Amino acid sequence: MNNTAAEAGLVKYKESSGRKWKRIVRNRYIYLMILPGVLYFLIFKYIPMFGLVISFQDYLPYKGIMGSDWVGLKHFSRLFSEPEFWNIFKNTIVVFVVNVTFYFPIPIILSLMLNEVGNAFFKRFVQTLVYIPHFLSWVIIVSISFVMFTMDGGIINEMLTYFGFQPVNFLMSSGWFYPMYVLQVIWREAGWGTIVYLAAMAAVDPGLYEAARMDGATRIRQIWHITLPGIRTVIVVMLILKVGSVLDTSFEHIFLLLNSMNKDVAEILDTYVYTAGLKQGQYSFSTAVGLFKSVVSFILVMGSNWLAKKAGEEGVY
Template sequence: MPQPLEAQMQRARLSSFKRSQLVRDLLRDRWMYLLLFPGILYFVVFKYVPMLGLVMAFQDYKPFTGFINSPWVGFKHFERFFMEPQFWSLFRNTLLLAIYNLVFFFPLPILLALMINEARREMFKRIVQTLLYLPHFISWVVAVGIFYVLFTTEGGVVNELLAQFGFEKIPFMLSEEWFRPMIIAQSIWKEAGWGTIIFLAALSGVDLQLYEAARMDGAGRWRQLWHITIPAIRSTIVILFILRLGSFLDTGFEHIFLMLNSMNREVGEVFDTYVYMKGLTQAQYSYSAAVGLFKSLVGLILVLGANKLAKKFGEEGVY
């Protein structure tokens, strides 16, 4: 066995070798790391540094006294939030919208990507992709405005057509029953096409020889789709599903806020709009920070649980 001094020298040489290897790797891939730097800087500045402000959820924060001099109150704001009569209403509205998004919106980009991938004419595929991508670049203000023009009872195109055929006009934008379907329909129209990009990229990596071998074995288009195409993107679907759960309770403030009015507020008020009302309009910064932290913790638990479950079933997971 080596003497203690020899062991220390071996460890020192190994550490020096690792450092020199790291330096060589950094110099070799310096341009790739340089391209990566803006992305890392974005996440540090806008994602990690603001996390320091979460301490206000445990303080009675006042802007003039700052974080250091604001008194600590422990879990007072969390207790208040859970005891609020409005809590269960907010939780139900947020949960229902999140489930509807997961059930109706999440699978649609996968189906669109599979259908686009099955198209054989490149020109047709490019035209369809462009038309599907365009709504993503429209702001939610414009998107909701378009839906108001189409579905409002006062001169809306859809309601005017209903009236022409002898049906009663439907208050789509004011009705509680239609609030959630309208939210999901707008999300699908605006973002489903953009969501196909990752799945189409995954499909482009499928070995074409697999399809040729399947055709030689007599497999039709449906068999190829079921046994080759879908398994090829299964890991991508699982990873995106896990990441989606991280923002499970994020229903989108701007979208919901633009659709809210006095007639549908009972079913439309969610955690995001509640945080805006309490934090910005009423200056209850600590309380709104506690609500936001609760949402983040729920997302973290869902991601950890889904990742563990995915690995249990043989998938790679996120980490």
């Protein structure tokens, strides 16, 4: 009896496997299309994880990973005992809070505005216009800002001087670092961020708007009671993903804005890892910092996803 059941289960398993392989062969071109993405994550995201072991070693390149001495949690103890680390950690959190507070709502607001535009040509024109900055590198964005805000002939300071005000050193001032940072992020990414929200708005049932108009609802009421609830799940998912990058800010952007005069507020964990790892050769210590960042981000993603589900949302998974 048992042998018969086992044989039946084996036959069922083989049939199921055969059907799966037939589906894979039938959809082989679709799987081929996702192959570059899979290879990217495999080569640049997963395989490098094996290198995290050097955060528990005094890694020396000429000895290699297998020959370097094990030191346990030595680098983590050093990390948490350095006063400089806590200031850098605070700067990283502040950059994230500024980003979420001032940038995160902008693509949503911009999407709501674009969704209300009736003229299709004008809508596509504005969308194209706000998408373009995303395709410019941070080097170009920061360079344009430098030309505009520099005290040596910058148009902004020239206008201030023309109207009788004193020129302001925007680029070298700690107080202007966060406004400069968030304005550049909004300029470059706000338009690109509307893609997801506009796609979600397109999925909202048009019949709901017609029913609301028949009941006398204004455009603002329709946005508040139909559009926003319709894209609420997408907003929550995007916020969870944003929370996961709390310690993973844009290294290139911050690095280009960083200088000796604003270092006290502009130095973040990513630039700290670059300085300690590549410039000073402290490979094990910088890897420990990177591992700390990854663990914190993972915990925050899991926690925010759990809270989202508790609040009745779908979450990321």
